[in-house]
Amino acid sequence: MSLATSPSPYGRTPLHAVQVLGGGSAGSSTHVRSLASGLAARGVRVTVCAPAEAERLYAFSGVGAQHVSVPRSAEPACLAALRLTCADADVVHAHGLHAGLRAALALSGRRTPLVVTWHIRGHAEGARARLLRVLERRVAKAASVVLGTSSDLVDRARRHGARDARLAAIALPAPRKAVDRDDPDLRRPKLRAELGAVDRPLLMAVGALEHHRGYDVLLDACRALRHYDPVPLLVIAGEGPLRAEIGRRIEAEDLPVRLLGRRDDVRELLTAADLALVPSRWESRSVLAQEALHARVPLVATAVGGMRELVGDAAELVPYGDADALAAAVVRLLDDPVRQERLKDRGEQQAATWPTEDDTVTQVLSVYDELTQMWPFGQA
Known part of the structure; x- marks a missing residue:
């Protein structure tokens, strides 16, 4: 039947x-x-x-x-x-x-x-x-x-x-295709090597390349992060009308950023990241934020829309449009493994409360x- x-x-x-x-x-x-x-x-x-x-x-x-x-x-x-x-x-x-x-x-x-x-x-x-x-x-x-x-x-x-x-x-619906998790300890370094982040922190953002996503602020933050040692690599998964503009800025300012285009393996890519970033002007139930907490990846996001309602105290929240605050939050987490672990644990607890x-x-x-x-x- x-x-x-x-x-x-x-x-x-x-x-x-x-x-x-x-x-x-x-x-x-x-x-x-x-x-x-x-x-x-x-x-x-x-x-x-x-x-x-x-x-x-x-x-x-x-x-x-x-x-x-x-x-x-x-x-x-x-x-x-x-x-x-x-x-x-x-x-x-x-x-x-x-x-x-x-x-x-x-x-x-x-x-x-x-x-x-x-x-x-x-x-x-x-x-x-x-x-x-x-x-x-x-x-x-x-x-x-x-x-x-x-x-x-x-x-x-x-x-x-x-x-x-x-x-x-x-x-947050279950994935339609199972992610290969047979040996995550081996898969993670392989993914990081493919993305070019073998000996450096890997940051990840996901979403259409549109103005309200806050990518201009994110690039400003990445410019400030060039002084961090080793320099973090930011990868952005998504397509949209701003791709050419963002690409030109990355090249002109020599920013540590890679545009991955549209990807259907975001959940798998996220397991290789050190931090997930959501710099948007507004968010409701951000899919990346939910995926990050489920995957135990520390999250830095803007305190806008429904974000605080969604993540509670399981993420670093910063004001929208403040590139310095965004960069500072990234540095604080990269320098504090204990804080990272605390956010991972809180993330699992918060995710358990979602519908x-x-x-x-x-x-x-x-x-x-x-x-x-x-x-x-x-x-x-």
């Missing part, structure tokens, strides 16, 4: 939940795959509306969901396709603001409940920032329930008019149950 046809716990036709993705960031797409798997295993009929590329990368159909290719666009044809897919949905669950807007437009005139998960906070300036606020208000007011991945996002949704905003139980994938599915099912009791199944 397939997951999708497992007996429904509702004693009737299985509840139909449509998941709507926009462009599908790595975090939201991985979350939707995990959620779809858990929902299908509990007898829910799951349809994932996402671009074809997202299906190729995350294989939603491989975990019991049906995939419907819907491009990330608010054009009439795309909205019509989304509206058709949602025609028999009992609940529609959109992930991200743009997906939330498209879902709200597709459900216009229907009573189908809409859940929107805000995974991240949008970043824009000037006129685009005003448009972003309009989008946030539109989505917050259209949603039956907004699930925010951090408390500040929940508060933001409420300020923008959400009738019901709650903190989401977002889990599991089962917690995530349980919360979402509870929300669906609540909403579908208000709007009976199949009622448009």
